[in-house]
Amino acid sequence: MIANEETMRHLMIKAQGGDKQCYSSLLIECEKWLRRYYARKINPSAIDDLVQETLISLHRKRASYDPTKAFLPWLAAIGRYRWIDSLRKIYRHDHDELYEEMVADPQEESVSAKVSLERLLGMIPEKQAEVISMVKIEGLSIAEASAQTGQSESLVKVNIHRGLKKMSALIESE
Amino acid sequence: MSNGANSLIDGLVDELEPVKTIKPARGLLVVGGLTLAVMAVVATTLGVRNDLAMGMADEMFFLRSGVLLMLGLATAFAAVNLARPGVGNLNRGWVWALATAALFPLTAAIMSAINMPPVEALRPMEGLKCLAISGLAAFSIGSGLTYWLKQGAPTSPERAGWLVGIASGALGAAAYNIYCPFNDIYYIGLWFTLPVLASAIFGRLVVPKLIRW
Numbered sequence: 001m002i003a004n005e006e007t008m009r010h011l012m013i014k015a016q017g018g019d020k021q022c023y024s025s026l027l028i029e030c031e032k033w034l035r036r037y038y039a040r041k042i043n044p045s046a047i048d049d050l051v052q053e054t055l056i057s058l059h060r061k062r063a064s065y066d067p068t069k070a071f072l073p074w075l076a077a078i079g080r081y082r083w084i085d086s087l088r089k090i091y092r093h094d095h096d097e098l099y100e101e102m103v104a105d106p107q108e109e110s111v112s113a114k115v116s117l118e119r120l121l122g123m124i125p126e127k128q129a130e131v132i133s134m135v136k137i138e139g140l141s142i143a144e145a146s147a148q149t150g151q152s153e154s155l156v157k158v159n160i161h162r163g164l165k166k167m168s169a170l171i172e173s174e
Numbered sequence: 175m176s177n178g179a180n181s182l183i184d185g186l187v188d189e190l191e192p193v194k195t196i197k198p199a200r201g202l203l204v205v206g207g208l209t210l211a212v213m214a215v216v217a218t219t220l221g222v223r224n225d226l227a228m229g230m231a232d233e234m235f236f237l238r239s240g241v242l243l244m245l246g247l248a249t250a251f252a253a254v255n256l257a258r259p260g261v262g263n264l265n266r267g268w269v270w271a272l273a274t275a276a277l278f279p280l281t282a283a284i285m286s287a288i289n290m291p292p293v294e295a296l297r298p299m300e301g302l303k304c305l306a307i308s309g310l311a312a313f314s315i316g317s318g319l320t321y322w323l324k325q326g327a328p329t330s331p332e333r334a335g336w337l338v339g340i341a342s343g344a345l346g347a348a349a350y351n352i353y354c355p356f357n358d359i360y361y362i363g364l365w366f367t368l369p370v371l372a373s374a375i376f377g378r379l380v381v382p383k384l385i386r387w
Contacts, residue, residue, distance in 0.1 A: 016195060020188075023187050024187045027186060027187065048176055055179070055183065055186065059186045060387070061387065064326045064327035066258050069258075069260075070260075074260040078259060081259070085386075
């Protein structure tokens, strides 16, 4: 069972004051909460790393918690930021390398994050998802994607732009 | 819980030290202090408008100053609040301040459509000076605000970039405004809009990279 909002808020206020025992209890509760939070978002094999990264962020940014406000929305905002950041890193990853990793080992971390990308791609119109997959993940040029899909080059660009915008909005609203 | 998480938690607990919570009011103090400092530099190096020095400033000076300061304050307020995530306050008031500030370029555009202003009314040389000095002032204010914001945990870096850019652009232009002697709408609509616009774009492009954590 995970501690409630009021208990976690109280522990966080004590932790900001330097109480190590309260901080330890808080981090244990946050670890459980984050595990559940990420369970619906990413592949289970990637959860460990993301939870640990988020706990480190919580530690580094603990001064940004406002003790007069609820604790869980703050923790959720930190968690969502780390999650979006992990997806952004995948986006910026060299496309060829990502593709090779996907082929070589389907359990690789980047593939785990791609599961989230695939889920997001499934939530936007098919034509937009199709060209985003081709250009942003598989690394095709705009002209190649245009030839394969039958969409004009300018339409490919517009669909990529609109699709990415919708995906960003979906992440923000999660 | 995994062994990795256990040992991480132990390590973080060992490192724990008391912290002072981040207060947005301190961010506003940084912005206010820098704006006053830049105004002082403008006043001592360039001087102040003659009518202001004589205590009889034109009404357009007050309108321009008020709009720029209000826009700068509203956007700076929204920006510093981004340092504390998840507090449930959207701080959208700055949008209204921006819409109000847009009345200057909008009026200038409508007036230009009715009566094309002569090139002299736009004063390109003085305008470029206005743009350059306002830009430098904005850079100083924006740097301080970005540095302060970096200490927090902004979870919307792009929005923070726009806000820092608009705030520093408006306050930088407000600082130059105490020297600028021109009162006509064409000049204000063009040369006081450009620094805010340029600073907003610069902020959006540069600030997110600096404040990511």
